[in-house]
Amino acid sequence: MLNQDFATWQCGNRELALARPRIMGVLNVTPDSFSDGGAFKDVDDAVSHGLALLDAGADIIDVGGESTRPGFTAVSPDDEAKRVVPVVRALLDEGALVSIDTRHAAVARMCVRLGVQILNDVTGFTDPEMVQVAADTQCGCVVVHAGEVSDHPTRRSVLLDSDPRSRELPAGPDPAVAEKGADASQERLDAVMARAVRATSSPTVRLAGQRRFPTPESAPIMRRVMGFLGDRARTLMRAGVAHDRICLDPGPGFGKLADEDVVIQRATSQLSSMGYAVMCAVSRKRFVGALSGVQEPTGRDAATIGVCLAAAEAGARVLRVHDVASVAQAVDSYWAIAHPSQKRAFVGLGSNVGDRLDYLSRAVALISEIPLTAVTGVSHAYESDPAYGVDSPVANAVVEVRTELTPEVLLGQLLQIESALGRERPEGMDGHGPRTIDCDLLFMEDEFHAGSRLKLPHPRMHERDFVLFPMEDLVHDPARYLRHAGIAVNDREHRVGIVREDLGVIEWE
Known part of the structure; x- marks a missing residue:
């Protein structure tokens, strides 16, 4: 193409x-x-x-x-x-x-x-x-x-020039035959063809069905x-x-x-x-x-x-x-x-138990160790209002990466980071309970995905102030940037998880 x-x-x-x-x-x-x-x-x-x-x-x-x-x-x-x-x-x-x-x-x-x-x-x-x-x-x-x-014709035999039997066919005019006239010429041709027929009917040599090329x-x-x-x-x-x-x-x-x-x-x-x-x-x-x-x-x-x-x-x-x-x-x-290429992606981080800033810092460090992936930017940490049934304030951040991994593979790596940092998912809480760390793959350029494991772009990204506000540290105008990908961002008064406090720089390197 x-x-x-x-x-x-x-x-x-x-x-x-x-x-x-x-x-x-x-x-x-x-x-x-x-x-x-x-x-x-x-x-x-x-x-x-x-x-x-x-x-x-x-x-x-x-x-x-x-x-x-x-x-x-x-x-x-x-x-x-x-x-x-x-x-x-x-x-x-x-x-x-x-x-x-x-x-x-x-x-x-x-x-x-x-x-x-x-x-x-x-x-x-x-x-x-x-x-x-x-x-x-x-x-x-x-x-x-x-x-x-x-037309799928029946496969016919083809004599190669190197085949000894091809030498039996007349290559050109024969002076002796020409002197005897047309009857003699036909007689010689009949004899050659008869030998070819006998050869093809031989139990050890069969030309019918043979092909010149596979x-x-x-x-x-x-x-x-x-x-x-x-x-x-x-x-x-x-x-x-x-x-x-x-x-x-x-x-x-x-x-x-x-x-x-x-x-x-x-x-x-x-x-x-x-x-x-x-x-x-x-x-x-x-x-x-x-x-x-x-x-x-x-x-x-x-x-x-x-x-x-x-x-x-x-x-x-x-x-x-x-x-x-x-x-x-x-x-x-x-x-x-064979065809390496990089794509820009954003990962949302959240923590609402223990030393929240430490969990954010460790998560960023682990993201930087993902193969074929580089951390190119990290927002400040921000404290936001509880949302989606969470009953305590959450420390949030957004990480920008360049990756050569597909969305599904990158998600798998992020889930491993959650496990490494002690993330638990209590039944019946739909992932919205207390968490040491939450790593959400929010967006990857030129990638759309649906499924029970991954939806991309994140289906609630447009309404989350705790995502869109930190993104302003990384992208000049997140609403405009995402609009080009077909994501209509809510005005701030219509968002959930409103950011209330800047918790400062995340030290991770």
């Missing part, structure tokens, strides 16, 4: 930065999916799994109510809607970035009204009604190539794939869909042989050069099984990771997978080594 490190994918009210690969978790609410059919038919189970995928590192949840595996049974729009709508609604209520995997315009429109931000159309927006749904919204659009890329020629395949995807993208743009809302998916497994899927994956950089976001949706597909020798789809997760890493290095920035946790670990680790 051109300028891929600075590209974004606009998905409704979310702008997904593509400086690093993003993970789309697969959530099938179907009884017949090839990979996990029937596992999440129950709404509660499906929602719980979706939240677990978010906590494991998914940026997007792709909800599908109709299987598209080979030989699938078509589902009516009404039946599909009954499957997906309750799940979509619940995930949206949790703040998730949700994609609807559907080819039905009626289902897509219904989910858009609920708040879905991405339309994932396996038919590549070939239905004018789907194009109209896309044009009427601000959703991100995944254009999938779901067709054959060749994989088919790339150019014809990529002309079909890139031609289709480019045409559909232009159709969407003519209808009013912005360029940065479009993501291309070459559709591995849909009407393609394993050899052809490999060729397409090897050409990911060509797809990226088209200038759109590119998706790698190879999870547990048949060709991955062919590469790894694993027959059972659920056993292909390790091989899926390998293909995803290759695709990401070639420019794919959206990885659609089932096993989010493993892929997230692999991609995060790989990217940190």
Whole structure:
């Protein structure tokens, strides 16, 4: 993708930065999916799994109510809607970035009204009604190539020039044959062909089925794939869909042989050069099984990771997978080594028991020891009014860091600091009880996240004076800064936890 490190994918009210690969978790609410059919038919189970995928590192949840595996049974729009709508609604209520995997315009429109931000159309927006749904919204659009890329002809034998049998074929005019006329020429040709037939029928030499190269020629395949995807993208743009809302998916497994899927994956950089976001949706597909020798789809997760890493290095920035946790670990680790980049983040600290300033100081010191993370600023400590059920004043501060870690990994490090400093979480107090230290990941530039473990930006950041007031020590105008990230900050009279006293500088180095 051109300028891929600075590209974004606009998905409704979310702008997904593509400086690093993003993970789309697969959530099938179907009884017949090839990979996990029937596992999440129950709404509660499906929602719980979706939240677990978010906590494991998914940026997007792709909800599908109709299987598209080979030989699938078509589902009516009404039946599909009954499957997906309750799940979509619940995930949206949790703040998730949700994609609807559907080819039905009626289902897509219904989910858009609920708040879905991405339309994932396996038919590549070939239905004018789907194009109209896309044009009427601000959703991100995944254009999938779901067709054959060749006529799949029977594999024929090819004689290499170095093959001794090729020497039996006439290389040019034979003067002796020319003197005998056409009959003699035909007679000689018949004799040569007869020997070739005998050779191919020999029990020890079989040419039928042999190929000159292990994989088919790339150019014809990529002309079909890139031609289709480019045409559909232009159709969407003519209808009013912005360029940065479009993501291309070459559709591995849909009407393609394993050899052809490999060729397409090897050409990911060509797809990226088209200038759109590119998706790698190879999870547990048949060709991955062919590469790894694993027959059972659920056993292909390790091989899926390998293909995803290759695709990401070639420019794919959206990885659609089932096993989010493993892929997230692999991609995060790989990217940190191969493509280091820093992001600005803010961490809120709070303490309301014991030597509060000492706990704040020790917390900052421990944050400075987090790998791939540097403390670049620390606010003064401030005492604020109790809030959210806390019954004693709290000493608060905000720490600014530069980090190369993903939000989920950085959060894990912060939770370890809480444990190291004796933080306890009594049941029934929802984390708002007495605490030696509280380390909240408040904000990280270009990062949005939802889940039961982490929500980013912090969902109550806009109303907390004990966060916004200390931030003024680090950012000239926090309200303006956060407004650019879509966070509308409350006026001070409408905030909670009002700061009452400046407790001074935090000594931590």
